[in-house]
Amino acid sequence: xxxxxxxxxxxxxxxxxxxxxxxxxxxxxxxxxxxxxxxxxxxxxxxxxxxxxxxxxxxxxxxxxxxxxxxxxxxxxxxxxxxxxxxxxxxxxxxxxxxxxxxxxxxxxxxxxxxxxxxxxxxxxxxxxxxxxxxxxxxxxxxxxxxxxxxxxxxxxxxxxxxxxxxxxxxxxxxxxxxxxxxxxxxxxxxxxxxxxxxxxxxxxxxxxxxxxxxxxxxxxxxxxxxxxxxxxxxxxxxxxxxxxxxxxxxxxxxxxxxxxxxxxxxxxxxxxxxxxxxxxxxxxxxxxxxxxxxxxxxxxxxxxxxxxxxxxxxxxxxxxxxxxxxxxxxxxxxxxxxxxxxxxxxxxxxxxxxxxxxxxxxxxxxxxxxxxxxxxxxxxxxxxxxxxxxxxxxxxxxxxxxxxxxxxxxxxxxxxxxxxxxxxxxxxxxxxxxxxxxxxxxxxxxxxxxxxxxxxxxxxxxxxxxxxxxxxxxxxxxxxxxxxxxxxxxxxxxxxxxxxxxxxxxxxxxxxxxxxxxxxxxxxxxxxxxxxxxxxxxxxxxxxxxxxxxxxxxxxxxxxxxxxxxxxxxxxxxxxxxxxxxxxxxxxxxxxxxxxxxxxxxxxxxxxxxxxxxxxxxxxxxxxxxxxxxxxxxxxxxxxxxxxxxxxxxxxxxxxxxxxxxxxxxxxxxxxxxxxxxxxxxxxxxxxxxxxxxxxxxxxxxxxxxxxxxxxxxxxxxxxx
Amino acid sequence: xxxxxxxxxxxxxxxxxxxxxxxxxxxxxxxxxxxxxxxxxxxxxxxxxxxxxxxxxxxxxxxxxxxxxxxxxxxxxxxxxxxxxxxxxxxxxxxxxxxxxxxxxxxxxxxxxxxxxxxxxxxxxxxxxxxxxxxxxxxxxxxxxxxxxxxxxxxxxxxxxxxxxxxxxxxxxxxxxxxxxxxxxxxxxxxxxxxxxxxxxxxxxxxxxxxxxxxxxxxxxxxxxxxxxxxxxxxxxxxxxxxx
Numbered sequence: 001x002x003x004x005x006x007x008x009x010x011x012x013x014x015x016x017x018x019x020x021x022x023x024x025x026x027x028x029x030x031x032x033x034x035x036x037x038x039x040x041x042x043x044x045x046x047x048x049x050x051x052x053x054x055x056x057x058x059x060x061x062x063x064x065x066x067x068x069x070x071x072x073x074x075x076x077x078x079x080x081x082x083x084x085x086x087x088x089x090x091x092x093x094x095x096x097x098x099x100x101x102x103x104x105x106x107x108x109x110x111x112x113x114x115x116x117x118x119x120x121x122x123x124x125x126x127x128x129x130x131x132x133x134x135x136x137x138x139x140x141x142x143x144x145x146x147x148x149x150x151x152x153x154x155x156x157x158x159x160x161x162x163x164x165x166x167x168x169x170x171x172x173x174x175x176x177x178x179x180x181x182x183x184x185x186x187x188x189x190x191x192x193x194x195x196x197x198x199x200x201x202x203x204x205x206x207x208x209x210x211x212x213x214x215x216x217x218x219x220x221x222x223x224x225x226x227x228x229x230x231x232x233x234x235x236x237x238x239x240x241x242x243x244x245x246x247x248x249x250x251x252x253x254x255x256x257x258x259x260x261x262x263x264x265x266x267x268x269x270x271x272x273x274x275x276x277x278x279x280x281x282x283x284x285x286x287x288x289x290x291x292x293x294x295x296x297x298x299x300x301x302x303x304x305x306x307x308x309x310x311x312x313x314x315x316x317x318x319x320x321x322x323x324x325x326x327x328x329x330x331x332x333x334x335x336x337x338x339x340x341x342x343x344x345x346x347x348x349x350x351x352x353x354x355x356x357x358x359x360x361x362x363x364x365x366x367x368x369x370x371x372x373x374x375x376x377x378x379x380x381x382x383x384x385x386x387x388x389x390x391x392x393x394x395x396x397x398x399x400x401x402x403x404x405x406x407x408x409x410x411x412x413x414x415x416x417x418x419x420x421x422x423x424x425x426x427x428x429x430x431x432x433x434x435x436x437x438x439x440x441x442x443x444x445x446x447x448x449x450x451x452x453x454x455x456x457x458x459x460x461x462x463x464x465x466x467x468x469x470x471x472x473x474x475x476x477x478x479x480x481x482x483x484x485x486x487x488x489x490x491x492x493x494x495x496x497x498x499x500x501x502x503x504x505x506x507x508x509x510x511x512x513x514x515x516x517x518x519x520x521x522x523x524x525x526x527x528x529x530x531x532x533x534x535x536x537x538x539x540x541x542x543x544x545x546x547x548x549x550x551x552x553x554x555x556x557x558x559x560x561x562x563x564x565x566x567x568x569x570x571x572x573x574x575x576x577x578x579x580x581x582x583x584x585x586x587x588x589x590x591x592x593x594x595x596x597x598x599x600x601x602x603x604x605x606x607x608x609x610x611x612x613x614x615x616x617x618x619x620x621x622x623x624x625x626x627x628x629x630x631x632x633x634x635x636x637x638x639x640x641x642x643x644x645x646x647x648x649x650x651x652x653x654x655x656x657x658x659x660x661x662x663x664x665x666x667x668x669x670x671x672x673x674x675x676x677x678x679x680x681x682x683x684x685x686x687x688x689x690x691x692x693x694x695x696x697x698x699x700x701x702x703x704x705x706x707x708x709x710x711x712x713x714x715x716x717x718x719x720x721x722x
Numbered sequence: 723x724x725x726x727x728x729x730x731x732x733x734x735x736x737x738x739x740x741x742x743x744x745x746x747x748x749x750x751x752x753x754x755x756x757x758x759x760x761x762x763x764x765x766x767x768x769x770x771x772x773x774x775x776x777x778x779x780x781x782x783x784x785x786x787x788x789x790x791x792x793x794x795x796x797x798x799x800x801x802x803x804x805x806x807x808x809x810x811x812x813x814x815x816x817x818x819x820x821x822x823x824x825x826x827x828x829x830x831x832x833x834x835x836x837x838x839x840x841x842x843x844x845x846x847x848x849x850x851x852x853x854x855x856x857x858x859x860x861x862x863x864x865x866x867x868x869x870x871x872x873x874x875x876x877x878x879x880x881x882x883x884x885x886x887x888x889x890x891x892x893x894x895x896x897x898x899x900x901x902x903x904x905x906x907x908x909x910x911x912x913x914x915x916x917x918x919x920x921x922x923x924x925x926x927x928x929x930x931x932x933x934x935x936x937x938x939x940x941x942x943x944x945x946x947x948x949x950x951x952x953x954x955x956x957x958x959x960x961x962x963x964x965x966x
Contacts, residue, residue, distance in 0.1 A: 045888040048896035049880065049903060051831020051871035058830035091795060118821060119814050179835045179843060179897040179931050228833075228897030229931050261836045445895030445932050604891040608934060612894060615933030640929060641840035648925035651935045 040602050042450045043469060044226065044443070053226045056198040059185040061254035065094055066121045067243045069263065070111045070130060072103020075137030075330035075633010079103070079110055079130060087113065087128040092120025096128060103132070104301050105330045106634045107266025112243045137330040137633035141275045141298045143168065146325070148277045148294045154321040157290025161281025163359050164291070169278070169348035171308075171679075171697045173298065173626040174271040175264070176337055177645060180228020182268045183240045183258030186213075188248040193220040197241070198258070200230035200444045201481030206474040208237045212245025222474040227444040231616075232336035233269040234444070235481055262638040269335025270626060273298035274308040276348040280317070286360035286367045290319030295345075297324070300331035309345035314379075314413050315353070315371040330633045331626075336483060338613070339416070339672035343620060343679050347697060350412040350680025354687050358398045364684065365392060365411055372413065374570055378661060379413055382572035382594040386411065389592050389655075390574040399691025399711055406579045408689030412677030414571040414595075418666060420558055421480035423490040425498040427456055427552045429506065433539040435460065435467045437495065441479025441487060442472045446671060447605025448487050452495050454601050455563075459499035461523045462538055477553075485569075485669025492601070492667035493561035494554040502552025506541060513544060563599065565666030569673045571595040571659070573614065575681040576652075579689040581708045584701030586686055588618050588652040591678070596659040598668035603658065609670035610656035617678020619646035625698050691715075793861075800864055804829070805873025813860055819853075820844045822860035823870060831871035831900045835929070842928030845901035845908075846870050852908035854927075871900035874907065883907055886941035890950075894932035902928045906942050915946050 047053035072079075079101040087096050098111035113128065115121040158164055184197040184205075193213055199205045199222070206222045213220055227234070237245070244257035259268060275298075280291035297306015306326045311317050353371075357364035369383050387393075395409040426438040437456045443449040449469045457464040470476055480490045508518035510528050520530050528536040558564075576590040591614050600606050623644040627636045637643040656674075679697060686704065687693040691711035694703045797812040802822070811826040820837075823829045823846075832855055835843030839857040846855045847869035874881040883906045886892070893899040902925065909916055909924035916924060921942050930938070940950045 041888050041891060044896070046880070048893055048899050049871075049884040049887045050875050051829075051900045053896055054830065055833075055897065057834070058824070060825070060828065117814075118825065119816055177931055179833070179841070179895065179929070227895060229895040231931075261838075445893075447894070605894075608891050608894055608932075608937065611936050612933030615935065616931075639838060639840060640836040641838075645929050645931065646933075647929060648935050648938070649922045651922065651939070654936050 039604065040450060040454055040464060042447060042605065043453055044449060048226070055180050055226045055228050056184055056196045056224060057180055057228070057258050059187070059196040060256070061185070061187045064185070064254040064256050065247060065251060066115045066118055067112050067240070067247055067255055067257040068121050068125065068260070069109035069239055069243065069267075070096075070098065070113060070125065070128065071263065071266065072106060072108040072110065072132065073634060074103065074132060074134050075106055075139060075628060076135040077103050077132040078135060080133045081131040083127065083129045087124045090120060090124045090127045092116040093124035093127075096124070105266075105332055106628070107263060107332055108301075109239050109267070114247060134632065139331065139628040139630050139633050140273060140329055141170075141296050141327045143170070143275060146275050146277060146294065146296045146327075148279055148292055149323055151292060151321040153319055154279070154290060154292040157319040158279070158281040160283075161289050162284045163356075164279065164281045165352065165355055165359065166279045167277075167352060167355065167693075167695060169276040169351060169695045171274045171344040171347055172624065173273045173331065174337065174620055174624045175626050175643065176229075176231040176233040176269060176271075176335075177264065177640070177643070178229030178231055178233065181259040181261065181264040182234060182238050184209075184237070184244050185257075186244050186248040186255045188213075188252055188254055190252045191215070191219060193248065195220060195222045197222055197224050197237070198227055198234060199224050200227065200232075200234040200442060200483065201236075202440050202442050202472055202474050203478060204235050204481055205237055205241070209241060209245050212242060212249055214249050224442050224472040227442055227472070230444040230482060231338050232340065232483060235336070235483060238268060261640060265626065265638040265643060266635055267332050269337070270300075270332060271337040271340070271344070272300070272306040272334035274306065274344040274348075276308055276310055276345070278348070278352055280320075280352070280356070282356050282360065284360060286356050286362045286370075288315070288317045288356065288371065290317065292321050292323075294323045295325070296327050298331070299326045299328055300333045301328060302326075302333035303328055305334045305340075307341045308348065309341045310349045312342070312345055312349055312415075314373060314415055315349070315368070316373055317371075331628055338616065338675045342414075342672070342676040343617060346412060346414070346676050346680040347621075347683055348680075350410070350677065351683045351687060351693055351695065354398070354410070354684040355693055358687075368411060368413065374415070374568075376567070376570065376661065378570045378596050378659060379572050382570075382659065383411070386572055386574040386592050386594060390576055390590065392574070395688065398688045399715070401689060401691070404580065404582055406581055406689040408577045408579060408685035408687070410575045410577070410681040410683065410685030410688060412573050412575075412681035412684065414573070414673045414676035415568040416485055416673040416676070417568055418489055418564070418566050418668060419484045419486045420490045420564060421486050422558075423479045423494040423556050424477035425452070425479075425491065425494040425554045426477050427460075427495075427498045427502050427554075428549045429502055429542060429545070429552070430549045431542050431545050433466060433542040435462065436470055437467060437498075438470045438476045439479045439491065440471075440473055440476035441491065442482060444482050446482060446487065446609060446669075447602055448482070448491065450605055451488055451601040452491055455492055455495045456499050459496055460503065462526050482671070485671045485673065488601070488669040489564055489667050490556065492563040494556040496554065496561065496563055497556060498552045498554030500552070501554055502550065505550055505552060509544065509546070509550075510536060510541060562665055563667045565598065565664060567664065567666070569596050569598065569668045569670075571673050571677065573674075573677045573681050575678070575685045577682060577685040577689060579686055579704060581690070584704035584708070586622055586682075586699055586704060587650070588622070588682060590652050591618070591654045592657065593654065593674055594657045594659050595670065595674055596661060596664065596668075597670055598660075598664045598666045600658055600660065601667060606658060606670055607656045610658075610674040611654050613670070613674030614654050614656075614678050615646055615651075617675050618650070618652070618682060620697065621679035621682040622646070622650070622698050798861075800860060802860070802863055802868060803866070804868045805870060806867075815859070815861055817860045818856050819846070819858045819860045819863045819868070820855040822863075823855065829870055829872055833897055833900060835897070835901075841898075841901075842905055843898055843901040845904040845928065847904060847908060850908075850911055852905055852927075869904075871903060874903065881907070883910065883941065883945040886945040887938070890937040890941040890944065891934070892937040892941040893930070893934050898928060898930040898932075902930060902938060906938070906945070909942070910946055915948060916942065
């Protein structure tokens with residue numbers, strides 16, 4: 001950690017930051033004492049804005065050898081020839097290792113090439129002239145093969161229905177597209193190594209890479225001080241890590257193995273595609289009585305992991321029979337992606353609800369209020385407030401608009417169960433009065449480092465400036481991988497325990513020095529107090545430590561803690577869109593995102609998680625699509641211009657509302673919940689504007705124009721009949 | 723501002739759809755959009771000096787006034803001006819400015835993200851204007867003033883835009899941040915008080931995957947001494963928690 005990390009103090013303000021809030025705190029839902037910290041900036045802010053922050057990809061070592069996979073260019077192909085000698089003749093190429101001859105998807109690796117530098121890597125791969133014979137391939141879910149089965153239970157439910165909706169919803173393969181690609185630099189020094197990984201699971205990488213390095217665990221360290229995004233794809237070392245491990249252990253040299261952007265799209269995981277078929281019955285007022293829901297998940301060459309969370313359980317749907325089928329094809333395997341299975345399920349569920357409401361002639365918001373099963377009633381309040389804030393009363397009935405630019409409103413809901421994992425924390429208090437919190441877990445941009453420091457400073461009752469955080473190393477105390485929104489709820493109780501342990505030891509020292517028992521004293525506002533009487537300052541106490549430092553340890557095994565509480569993180573999002581009926585372009589204008597979040601440790605980073613989740617949801621709704629060519633199985637957009645990701649020009653106004661329930665004292669992670677409902681709410685809003693649903697993501701202009709056309713035809717037909 | 727014939731780096735084009743670093747305007751990412759291949763042939767041809775501009779000619783490592791020369795495959799020595807300092811390094815003539823910065827000079831603030839000019843992660847300023855350094859050869863940068871993210875702060879004093887990024891939490895993972903800040907800097911150099919529309923256009927060549935745009939916009943407004951918009955208040959009956 002650099003000294004800059006520890007003091008993210010603005011150079012313009014003096015000391016603590018002034019007025020940097022994006023919105024006045026007075027306007028936000030508040031619970032006195034529940035927000036641990038309002039306006040702290042990330043501890044690593046200065047390192048990140050000056051370019052000083054070193055990510056795995058920034059690491060280099062003298063004598064480093066570069067590695068890149070030899071990858072199949074087609075969906076299914078056999079390697080029938082290559083010229084290893086020509087490749088090795090390229091200056092700088094070290095070796096060519098071919099380990100297989102079949103590629104089952106575009107990006108599948110059959111070996112790797114080693115070179116002394118980056119340019120030799122690409123020149124060597126060109127000289128290798130790998131020749132492939134294409135074989136027949138399958139590039140996705142074939143809707144014709146997805147047949148919704150009929151069950152008696154579901155059919156019985158339909159018997160009493162006034163209407164039956166039969167519909168088919170589909171979502172594309174979405175790639176995580178973290179800006180820092182997957183990979184690692186292994187600084188191998190013969191009998192020891194440091195593995196600089198881009199990962200969201202420090203200890204998972206240590207476990208996996210150990211078998212490649214042939215080094216005992218005490219001879220290598222996995223480090224990831226800064227990580228350029230993960231979103232669920234960076235729990236494992238992947239092929240690029242396996243190559244690096246092999247090369248490092250055989251050559252005993254430093255190795256640099258990072259995917260390029262194309263490999264990142266092809267072979268580092270994705271959110272699987274989904275096809276959802278529904279046949280649901282409902283009564284005149286929109287009450288859903290039940291029916292059949294079938295999910296087909298497109299899992300590439302994997303055989304599982306394709307489920308979509310529908311029904312979500314948030315709405316009362318009566319008697320639902322459900323089936324789920326994983327469909328394999330010639331594509332990269334999925335990995336967990338931010339609330340795995342949920343955005344695709346919520347897309348189908350929310351759009352289906354709006355279709356039901358429209359057929360029944362009821363307001364889709366009223367229908368949700370009626371069907372919502374949230375026992376805490378938080379979402380009920382969110383529905384009402386959100387409607388007021390976004391101007392739901394201005395919403396036109398679905399299909400009633402005929403202008404060029406049509407406005408639509410949509411709403412969707414979310415929930416995420418509080419999850420946790422084991423976590424150990426150490427807090428070292430030094431003689432100079434500074435404290436260092438140590439945790440092996442990683443900060444992939446979530447604000448984990450900052451949250452830990454804020455909590456420790458609060459519990460020790462000392463200024464935040466005194467606390468630094470050592471994070472992202474397998475030599476530090478064990479912590480969770482960043483997945484399932486577990487990192488914050490797992491760490492917070494352990495931080496409290498470690499701080500309490502440090503305080504206990506410190507107070508015993510006080511007692512030895514000035515008499516009494518350790519329990520007579522406690523820390524308050526940078527002082528040691530007995531009752532209301534200050535007996536010693538923090539710095540004085542630290543100077544009297546018997547050794548250089550004192551270490552408080554905290555382990556949390558999941559038992560009672562004020563900072564962990566079961567229950568759901570509920571949320572509701574409202575979306576307003578504008579649809580140009582002549583170009584088919586959809587612009588999201590405004591999103592209001594209510595998110596129950598437990599106890600907020602750091603408001604800025606919490607809001608950033610929500611805003612980021614919403615943006616990824618809109619990007620999923622409107623743009624992202626990993627397209628495989630049906631004939632060759634090759635990805636046609638393996639870059640960042642044709643694999644489109646939401647940019648500054650596409651941005652709506654996003655208003656996160658941190659919802660702090662009076663009863664909820666636990667700390668919650670906000671990685672997953674805000675990304676769940678957005679795409680569904682956008683689809684519902686587009687339906688409201690256009691009058692015919694676009695049932696496939698992404699909601700591309702051609703699909704919108706087709707919907708506009710269909711709505712016009714239906715309108716004419718209706719007009720003709722009446 | 724219009725690009726002159728000898729202007730090696732076309733200016734940004736706010737207000738049009740052509741945005742540096744995006745497919746819509748590939749010509750803006752390097753001097754006249756030179757590809758690596760065409761650069762080598764141009765260099766060998768007569769008139770290369772004019773194509774590169776007089777300044778470049780004077781400072782180019784290899785003397786080109788003597789007629790066509792072959793550069794490479796051996797490394798050539800180049801002198802670059804980075805953040806006001808003259809630096810020398812030896813590199814393969816096919817090396818991009820980005821790789822020269824990251825690999826030869828260990829200035830890793832500029833990031834390689836897409837390696838084809840479509841994401842803005844490698845943005846630097848060349849003579850004050852925004853360039854995707856992955857799309858410019860290091861040799862083309864000879865004779866020009868290059869500013870990287872490492873050169874914005876003056877000692878411990880952050881540039882106002884860096885400071886505003888910190889205050890508004892305008893990043894999460896931080897990997898797009900160096901490029902995003904350079905894009906903001908270029909925008910503010912050209913448009914000291916940009917409108918929201920100009921901010922959107924000016925930053926549309928930079929991708930942030932975590933989704934920090936909202937706070938980036940606020941940071942640009944703050945750094946240009948403009949009022950930062952505030953969300954509408956949550957209705958008053960909800961100011962004390964969610965137990966409504």
